[in-house]
Amino acid sequence: MTCWSTGMPTGTTRGDAMKHRSRDRAGLTAVAALCAVATMAVQIPVAAADSPTGAREYKVQGTPVHGAGSGADAPSLRPGRTYADRLGPGEKRFYGVDLDAKSAAYVSAVAAPRPGAGVVSYRDGVTVTLKNSAGGICDTVPRRIDTKGVAYPLADYVTRQTGSGSVTSCRAAGRYLVTVERQAGSADPDSWPLELRLMVEPPVKGGSTGQAPEGSWHAEPPRPPSGSARPRPGGRGFSDAPLVSTGVWQDDFEPGETHFYRVPVDWGQQISAIAELPADGADKSTSLLQQAIAMRAYNPARGLAKRGTALAQEGERPQTEVSTAPAAYGNRYAKADYSVRAMSLTGGYYLAVTLNPPNVKPHLSGTVPVTLRLRVAGTTHDGPSYAGNAVKAGFGLTDTEKQEARKAASPIQPDPMGRPAGEHRATLRTVAYTSFGTGSLLLIGLGVWILTARRRAADGPGGGPGVGPGDWAETADPTTGQHRYGPPPAW
Template identity: 60%
Template sequence: MKDRRKVRAGLAAVAALCAVAAAPGTSLADAADGARAYETRGTRISGADADSDAPSLTAGRTYVDSVGPGEKRYYGVTLDTKSAAYVSAVAAPRPGADVTSYRDGVKVTLESPEGGICGTAAPKIETNGVAYPLADYASRQMDSGPASCHEAGRYVVTVERQDGSPDPERWPVELRLMVEPPVKGGATGAAPEGSWSTPSPEPPDGTPWPRRGGRGFTDAPTLGSGVWKDEITPGETHFYRVPVDWGQRLTAAAELSADDKDQSTRPLDRALALHAYNPARGLAKRGIPAAQDGDAPRTQVATAPVAYGNRYANTGSTVRAMSFSGGYFLAVTLNPPQVAPHLNGPVPVVLRVRVAGAARGGPSYDRDPVEAGFGLTAADRKAAKRHPDAADDDRMASPGSGAADSEKTALRVVGYAGIGTGTALVLGLGVWTLAARRRASAQRYGPPPGW
């Protein structure tokens, strides 16, 4: 089994080397050639320059605007005295845009009718030269914040982009207001329920099933626990939706393949970024590198269990974000060649997803939370229990093709790099593969654990 894994890992690693040989002078502008940009969907709206002229956002609808460097846009939302509210902003610089880490970003703020700050978030670019969608929300909770934030009335939402960005282009912005129904009897103010002391569950092993990621939150395919594969062009971000119920926690890992003996593939460790978002598009967790020496490059996230009381936690936003059941999102970014120079052209990526823990009952809401965008449907729960069949329009290979499909996927990456990359690389690949397969021939294999 281990040697079979190395065959696949080596093929992908040599493919990456071929990609570098095929395109030696890749520039910043060329880095995201062919990369799909974030696809904004919703009603067109134009934010105002002042709160007095701010257009209104309606709960449950998605809106599309844009914001330039140093610009601040104003919107209005009407809230009652009982419901929690979440106003999210997704800012989407184009793939390959010139961005600077922890300087380029946006800030979304929710203010009360009297000017009190009810909530704010400021997602920022985390790696120089890696432009990807930035998403988070500002929220209003009934048991926290200034007293003016508990009143009914017209609140003001602002979306502000950092000044002095090297990218002069306007960034598309997707806005969404979600209003969570109050629980019967009113908010309890109970202590957080989502604390835990057990180690995070490991992402699963197994044969990956093909699933094409979405270009945004609105078209993200639904995944259950399992192992999935996709092809991502450097500079792109693919989105996936994962149903997570009350009492459950989400663990996920995105990984590439690399030969554990080939030290030249070390830059692949910076190739992947992974973010988890809650159903209201709030940032729940940033991925962290999780590979040991010799392992395939991997980025992993692990969340707290979902519990209503998490919203009152003082332990950090990553626990507070796990406050309601529903469709959580995973966003996988394949960094462009100036950050991960071994990558050029669509690359196979494996996504390992585990939803751990037994589902339990949640709070009793005054109204149906599913209609407000929270909670899970029967279809969500069904999808979460098994690998669904590949969609008819899935352009990738069908599930169940096993090792043959997996090796074809890896070989196809070599093809992306072009044939004229040097006889030595091709001969080296042949000799390396033959030796690995001879070592593997003495063992019996089950279904391949990777692609």
């Protein structure tokens, strides 16, 4: 549509021009405003067309580093810094870390195959190992691709603890070696981006006693909220994950993408989350989409805290659930699996949601809306007293983060029409496009109306310019005496 200005007819005198200018000022303003609205409406489909069509890769952020082929040449990793490297099939890289005799340490590694890579569970994975100066193993963790054909970031850490329940030979101060090794015989020949981070947790005042974990992790997890979703685009990695808290959120995924979200968790709190998909577009069933979405929870040091579990029944939306134990310092000494020991820190936890292409593409086409239902529950309490600034080291929540977490909490409002969030969003999109079309017709009609009114005014009483019943008028408000522009009161 073309926006126009109402010019003067040819041959108009200076006096006529002054009269026309006074009368047409409001008409020009109205047309300009409606043209602006029309321009905004035109941008709606353009923005949708500009959205990316390919799956986003993991976003590696950090100082470039090249791991050595042996411990003698291993570059040093500094606390609180993130490093970037690459790792090919069958390669093993060495890195050095210098630790004291009192602090706990966590060295995380994130290996990120590209979305859509031809990976298989028994051939593709990485192993991270921490050794002391004598070559003794302090900790080791292997991470493998869970599902054939589904490439996603593999992340976890190795840790050195100093309490009575830790490995005795790994409590001394000195230089330790970290190795990251990729399995040989990979089906994916590409080198994988590698992100490394060392975090050092200050010691507890009075010394750690290896006490039993506080509370119980066997309690029934809190139920995630229901209701309509609010948009929240996820990050491409740990470094740019947006803050989310209790609420219902929605994000758009391309098949193969993994999106990250940061969840603030304090002592005594736990996470309960559900990631869900729309039903199958063809037959509205969920049986073919049960493995289409995966979710994992990571603690502030990027250690795997919990894998998601599929829980949808036939006829329900495909869902994956993650529920963690309450965060407690003593969990690190629990005689239980990793999912409890990992819940021994406070700060920003992470949820990583992956859309599995082999399970999605035959049933849901294009960009897929994913709903994340999240609840952070539990009574907060004071934690241990650190002999140092734990928050600065990356453990715990700053006052600003706590305030942001409260702002991020969504008011859980059900959709007034009782529709699922995806359908609600589709309805809003339809309304937007319909409004655009209707608004365009109204704009055309208004332009014709204004031009007709001007011609009518030009032929008004006495053959001279005048204000007809359909023209814009400058009138005085009978209550205030102020002049205002606009249509006659009967319009």
